[in-house]
Amino acid sequence: MADSIDVAVEDIYAKLIAILPPEATDEAFLRRAHVSITGQLPSSQEASQFLGDVTPNKRDLLIDRLVESPQAADHLFQNFAGMLRLRDEALGASQRPFHDWMRDSLRKNMPYDEMVHRMLTATGTLAADPAVGWLLAAEGRPVPAAVDTCHVWLGYDLQCAMCHDHPFADSTQKELYQITAYFAGLRTVQKTPDGKEHEFHGDGPSFASAVPAITEGRLVRLRLPSDYKYRDGNPMEPVKPVLPRLGGGGSSKTWEPASPYAPLKRTSEYPVPKDFQESLAHWVTVENADRFSHMIAGRLWVGMLGEGESFPLHATDLREPLDTPRLEDLVSLMDIGYSGTRRWQCLAGPTRRMRSVGTRGDSLEKEQLTHPVMLALATVMRNVSYDLREFQRVIWRTRVAQRQAMDPFDFGAIGRTKPTALADTSASPYLRRMSADQLWDALISLAGENTTEKKSSEMPLILPDGHPLRELGRSTHGWSDDSHASIGPAVARWMMHSPLVVAAASPGSRVMKEMNRASDPDARIRQAFLAILSRNPTTRELERARELYGSTEMDTPSVDSMLVWTLINTSEFLFLH
Known part of the structure; x- marks a missing residue:
């Protein structure tokens, strides 16, 4: 069933002579799959084991384990709550x-x-x-x-x-x-x-x-x-x-x-x-x-892909043919309440756009369901009899899910001559920031016993103004799907000075306890990279970190703290690649 989705996507790229993104590295896929399916980072042990595994079907085995986990169901509930x-x-x-x-x-x-x-x-x-x-x-x-x-x-x-x-x-x-x-x-x-x-x-x-x-x-x-x-x-x-x-x-x-x-x-x-x-x-x-299956299939597909720029969040007309907007139209008009069908809307809610594929467009009637990717997705959803676990297994086994993430506004990777035609179709996931809940739980995991903060799933669904999760983008549930994962000075300040980040970068945290078990500086460095970024350091990164441990100005615990804090404050930690 995964092949039917891949064929639908790749046929569009082939007709437009567009370049398909390359396959993601094992490191990128491991982290993206863990966070997107379960809402949690892989542990350093899981990362080390997966990266060292030479089994040809190790990605399929990883997907099976993740979608069957209780954490996957809990993460899906958090999405359904919004x-x-x-x-x-x-x-x-x-x-x-x-x-x-x-x-x-x-x-x-x-x-x-x-x-x-x-x-x-x-x-x-x-x-x-x-x-x-x-x-x-x-x-x-x-x-x-x-x-x-x-x-x-x-x-x-x-x-x-x-x-x-x-x-x-x-x-x-x-x-x-x-x-x-x-x-x-x-x-x-x-x-x-x-x-x-x-x-x-x-x-x-x-x-x-x-x-x-x-x-x-x-x-x-x-x-x-x-x-x-x-x-x-x-x-x-x-x-x-x-x-x-x-x-x-x-x-x-x-x-x-x-x-x-x-x-x-x-x-x-x-x-x-x-x-x-x-x-x-x-x-x-x-x-x-048809419409019911399109809605849930589209939500889970976008949850896997992330958000690009394509269609309005909801439909306003049951009988109007789907009018695919041009990307440049949406970019210029998305903030002033102009609809994707080039008509003014009385927008009672936010002007968010569904992205990646027209999962929730201006019409989903069967005679207008012409987008081959959405047809394939909805058909799979019906064929698995609305088994959400099996549907997630299928979409994560697609070639689309396993490609390198792309910037939704960088058309250099897919051929600049045809950006408009590809505005509603993605052959790979989008580069995106972790959601508020994902980021919070990642830091909770790294901090370990250094924090008494609760996991996002253990908190009330509606949090007061000023709560860190609200600052990171958690929804108030005033509208469906209105959480956001923005990047700006407020998020940067929070990442630098948050007590939760400080707890993760202080002696006694889970990540620093794991580093203390290492016998030499190189092993400590690798442990930090695996725990925080789910990968081993490059040769250059290893050399730079060695210089810190070789310095006489700081003791080892201080260098450990600096390394952990620095890795957490990289864009690589915030984003899923």
Whole structure:
């Protein structure tokens, strides 16, 4: 299956007579795979063993070990937390049971479509069914729940439709309310110790000692807003539940399920929908399997590749052909709210761009899914029956994943004559900075017992302003996928003066304890390079470091500290190559 992805990418390069990047060194691949899959640096022992291994398939064996590890599932959860905008509390109650259920589901490798189906159909309390946390997070607000459902899992942005019809796309306010009507049979309640249920509608008092729950009540007629001004409805008019047929050229449906776009190897366990929640879950995961598979395949692909410059983060139009933007257009317009389809958008959120391949473009209908790389990725996702672990194994075994990282703006490596045509296709990962969580956990690992700081996965999802992880780019989950790994003076200052960096470069840290076990300066130097950069020093680097150890001005522990601090503050440590 990996070959189908490689062929799709390489055919594009061949037609454009563009040069494919060379294969990455074992050192670069080891570090990139470890950090990208598990969120952690390889230990010096792991690095030494891998680099010394002469087995021809050692990269495949490494990938197998990494994707099967619990750390890989935990790292994927952190990414999903940003995608789903998870928060630590809902209605005054901890969402920890829901988060633990998601982590456990990923560790057990629950199929992705089954996980989403569970989240959309759950009822009751967090104790009875932790998957209900997704619906509880909406806190009784059905319209935001519908917007998030369409955006996260189908890539269809209805943010504008919360207030008005989109001026250029097909999304309308009435369409949003018709989708929202599928949540009308649900009640978000707080069960107080006296046995009473208090329905919650997104406002009003919250009971601190109450247990939140989703219950199925009588069908409540959702109505259009009191200020509704369009011809297709009247203010306060009841709304009939309708789900748009995303591949049907604008027609819509009520109740009857459509055939999946592509058959799955694993037969769907879900019967024909009988209630609103089942209808919605079936619509998302089965009837729109093409769009659903593209969304998750694209997210994992970009997680492997990193970010270049290509497409908008979300879709605004279900029926508009994909208009691939030119790279120079995006570079000049990305900061002023101009859409990749050369039309103005009412952007309620940040103007981030999805990159590397058009994973979430302005249309993902089957008749417009013409990008061969995305077609190959989505097909693989469906063929592995939404097994995320197996999908990651496939994409990391591609030749794309194992090539040398490239600068997304350096077209000298691929032929300057054809930059526009290659703006949406990458034949290798992008050079990128470690994410906030990856960088933090790398330093925690190097510091060892010298720090009492917690790992990123052990911290609250939403951290206060001023926390180091926020300075390094961790998201507030105000919008999906809004974390960033920027480079600037603030990050440089933090890397130079952070107590965590100082702890890693002080006697007693894990890396310096490992250096102390070495018998001579050369071995100490190699140990530091392996632990921090996952490679051996070059001849020149070894010579320069020897000069420090041969100096009479500093003792050995001081030289150790200087070497560790210096390596941590290199761009090579910050970036994945």
